[in-house]
Amino acid sequence: MDWLFDIAFIRDHILSILIFLPLVGAVVLLFIKNNTTVKWVTLGVMLLDFLLSIPLLLNFDKATHEFQFVEGPVDWIGSLNIQYYLGVDGISVLFVFLTALIGWICVLASWKSVVKKVKGFMMCLLIMQTAMIGVFCSLDFVLFYLFWEAMLIPMYLLVGVWGGPRRVYAAIKFFLYTLAGSILMLIGIIALYYAADGTFSIPDLMEHKYTFVFQAVVFAAFFIAFAIKVPMFPFHTWLPDAHVEAPTAGSIILAGVLLKMGTYGLLRFSMPMFPDAAQYFAVPIIILSIVGIIYGALLALAQEDIKKLIAYSSVSHMGFITFALFLFNKNGMEGGILQMFNHGITSGALFLCVGIIYERTHSRQISDYGWIIRLVPAYALFLFFFSLASLGFPGTNGFIGELLILFGAYESWGYYLIPLLVGVILGAAYMLIFYKRVGFGNADSHHEQPEPKWKIWDLDLREYVALSTLMIFVFWVGFQPMHFLDIMHVSVEHLIGQITGVAESVESITIAAN
Amino acid sequence: METLISIKPFLAIITASLAVILVVASRKSPNIREFWSFLAGVVTFLIVASMIPSVLSGVNLEYTVFQVLPGIELKFRADPLGLFFAVTASFLWIITTAYSIGYMRSEKEHAQPRYYACFAIAVASAIGVAFSANLFTLYLFYEILSISTYPLVAHHEDKAAWEGARKYTVYLVGLSKTFLLAGVVMTYMITGTLDFQVGGIFTTDMPSMLVTATYIFILIGLAKAGMMPFHNWLPSAMVAPTPVSGLLHAVAVVKVGVFSVVRIMLHLFGIDVLSEFGLGLITAYFASFTIITASIIALTKNDLKARLAYSTVSQLSYIILGVAMLTPAAMTGGVLHIANHAFSKITLFFCAGSIYVASHIKKIDQLDGIGRKMPFTMVAFTIGALSMIGVPIFAGFTSKWFMAVGSLELGSTVLMLVLMTSTVLNAAYFLPIVFRAFFKKPSTSESFQKIKEAPLFVVVPLSITAAITVIIGIWPDFFLSIVDMIFKAEL
16 A cells, blocks of 8 residues: 555645545535445445555554654634644554444445435444544644534434434433533633633644643543543443444444544543643542443443443443553553554444444343354354453453553552452453353253244355454454554653653663563 | 474464354354364364474474564474474364263353354464463463463353463453563563573573572463462353363363473573572472462362362472472473373363253252263263373373472472372362262162253263373373483473
8 A cells, every 4th residue: 555655645635634534525425325335435435534544554654652654734714823734643544444434334334224314324424534633733722623523414414314223322421521521621622722822723822831720620621521531431331322322333433443433532632632631630540440341341241232231341340440540660561552543443343343233233242142153153253253352362462452551560660450350350240251151152051042033144255354354453463562652662662751751761660661 | 402493383373373263154053163173173283292202302483474673583483392282282173172072052042153253262362372482472361361361261151161261361360460471571581582492591600699589480371271379360260161270271271281280491591590599499388389289279179170170289289399309310200291281171061061961060069979870971980080190001191200209309398298198189079089989879869760861962071181181191191202212401
């Protein structure tokens, strides 16, 4: 794909292209009547977007923490000093890639399951894609906020129009929660604008120093916005509802990308701009994270609905991530960011798995299954590996993230291992129990296992492609995590420097010690 | 010790894993399926055996597959200790495959492709543990073993099987995902590496509290070793078909546990650290407690496999006890017992399975006079039992001999007494079975009269293992020479 970068226009405007290509696709869809063509066009646009994100990753300079592939700043609304300003660093580039990857998987996941208003659905997916990539690339706060809010409408529609029976309730709950957070963030952005002498440029705002009180107040406003998005305990209650009611693609986007927005916001804005406040609030946030880890895991343990189980497991896993990020050491931070990527892959894959079987049975009750291994062995194998990845089995991506987080936790305070390992073991418990129940069933004899009430068939080519792609990343990160960690190394070091004010001491045992 | 880069250790694991694909591919035709299992077993054994000469001449074979994180690699090394275990496990896989064919077909068990596939993964991961060059690789294969044996334990898919398999997972995965993982993290953070090295990677100038905590965590995490109070999964796992109990619970699973304990004692913590911080002696006392208590519990069991299970719990701690004494002779005895116990105990399990196949008897008090009906089986059983007790010319004698010498070297009356008491207890729970089988009047019931010796595929394997039990009892030189190599590097 590298030859694409030989074309100067593409090289210079790669981020804009990645962002607006899907939007252009959505406009093109307006003129297409045939549903099949709509699907193929959407798939083509998403695949092109994904292919373009590969040279972005390959040409990314790992040696600097500076923003790269920068476009702008171009004056947009000159009187308010609002600019069109894009760029990625070692943290955001991974999520641009993740979003581009998840995009076309979502199209595949909806290929057969969406039957009504196909065109509208695909347009929502494409607009979503534009907004999501835009969020990760924006270097101007207003631009960022624009993309951030732009995600809300298509997501609301995805859940509200194509969702399950309680879709309206779930969609409005999702909308209100997120909007409440966004408004707080908007106030924070305006406050920043005035505090920093009238600029919305994110790199400039990072350079500026703020008083501690200002930091604390604005940090709190931002934090609530991001904590709702993550979602952190106690702001998580919208998540299970949204997940359960959302169509498969909606769940995949939600788990795969949207949840990462919250932690990304913490990394991009809260930490470097308000370092003193971040350190001041670190312990309470860590405590909330631990509560989230355990609480989410316990709830996951009690679920009968597969989607709810994975939704609560997300609460637990995101708890690990926020925990790790607020340790402010290299292992923890890198583990947290890697785990964000991993969680995107794994939980996206799990929701895809649920969607695949739901297409056949229209049931999400665990007790309706129990014949998976016997009747759909290929599907069972994929589900098995994704479950293992989710519980952090060695050799999978989840293990590496977990290990780095544990390293970071130990480095920070040895006793942190205790709550984390309780979370780890609960994670293993609910995933293994879940797999045992859907895989083997619960009957007392193998002669009495429940038979499915529906016509069941194993994976088709479309599903193989989607699942195998995600599977590659499970083992790629699991065995060669350095490929991904190397990208973020320098940026993470820089970020830690911004927070603690000093560069990490060389002597401390860090993962980069070689 | 020289090292040579060679793909052989990795190749052995790959070959064993290949069996999985072949077994699944030929799941429709039982004969071809079992042929692949056999072939994989033989080839794996040959690869493992081909490493013996170079290891005996003092050259370790090493292979780094790739680096995962700095200081953490997927890396294999065939050193004397690992090879010792791998030879035992891969050889017994061949025998057990033969036995499985006899047993599973006579019992008309369901889901046989799954059974053979999981079996192959289990053996591959046992060999993986044996050749692991660092704690990361060991942890990887340790966990794969736990997961892959779950369907084997739960094979019958009835209430008891689910219950046993649940307990199995809770203990093995539960403890390794918490304590062992904590141990891995702490080891890496304290020493900056996870590599196994002769003499250990911990040093005596490290804070003793931390080292002790790490040691205890790892020891708890390695619940496969069956040390009390984390032994309870083993008797429950006896719901599995007998070949599983035989290979996995006399060789692969439990021995992986014990082997890992020995590995971390010798090559992670090192003898110096263990003796300096007094960790060896504590371990020895825990092991002693397990030996005696498990033997006493074994006495009370009327179910043959349950008695064997508790006997296993007790015998596993022999190995740990031997190594924990930290004297050359005792360590030699302990490590030797890995192989000696493997051959003897698998014979006993095979016999239990043979009796079950022929008569469906599970209880010891129904075995009266069965020796006349099943002479081969019961003679083999007697050999296994005598070896477990430690009677000369049988395998168990050599290891017990070395351990007794070790306890004298240490000058520890308590440990000597433990060895003697347990010998008496071993005799007390095994000899009555032999006595019943040969000297008590058989039941006159019609069903008992109809009992015949088990099929050839069952009897031949158990005769082979029984014969080997005698052979390595009389000529222990082969295994002894490998064990000598372990400690030549060590001392």
